[in-house]
Amino acid sequence: MRQKKLLFAILGIVIGIGIILIYFSKPAPFLTHQQLVKQINENIPDANPETIQDTIFIDDSHVFAPFITEKNEYGISLWEWQHGSWAPIRITTSGEPTVWKIKHNNLSTYRIVWNYHPKDQIQSFAIFYIRERGFSSSSNKEIYLPRIELSHNITVDEGSYGLREIPEFWLPIMDGVKENISYGFMTYNADDHIIFPEETLHGIGYSYGENYEDVRLLDENEIDGVVGE
Secondary structure, eight states: OHHHHHHHHHHHHHHHHHHHHHHHOOOOOOOOHHHHHHHHHHHSTTTOEEEEOOOEEEETTEEEOOEEETTOOEEEEEEEEETTEEEEEEEESSOSOEEEESSTTOGGGEEEEEEOOGGGOOOEEEEEEEEOOEEEEETTEEEEEOOEEEEEEEEOOSSSEEEEEOOGGGHHHHHHOOSSEEEEEEEEOTTSOEEOOTTTTOOOEEEOSSSEEEEEEOOGGGOOSOOOO
């Protein structure tokens, strides 16, 4: 009996050490392009990525890997080191912006990623943080909630894909306004005219968890003010 108890105790210690090593191990080298293609296809069987355009490390455990499919779709894949392996957070064969919340409770870690299709000829885009106006009531009091609209212009550099931090001037407002919010974007050509990113919006996707936010394409009449910095 004592020997069995000792054996179980040893097994428990070994299992505990194994779990600790898995959960707190340093990230392994990131996936090769061939491994990325395989994993993308495993999660989205019809994706058929042909070219991995880049692997951009945000830190040692988060990687942005844009890609092009056999159908010439420009996609996004976001990867995180989890429990001893590289896991996809979001994969999509469309390239509209996504807000990646690296650390959910730390706004300064949020990143905007995109991969616009070259046929759309997008030269810049504006991203928005919006809370619609509304009312709330408490203890026989009605409270008016004004609309909040933050905007930021981003120039699309050479190449279809990119990554930016959340604008610093947004952070204090975002920290105080977290309910009923949404992200949006509008795209512009070289003449600074609003254009519809038709090719960019075609695609299918896979997502895991809640560490990202979709960014919705906005119509001009949905914007109240002048686009900001």
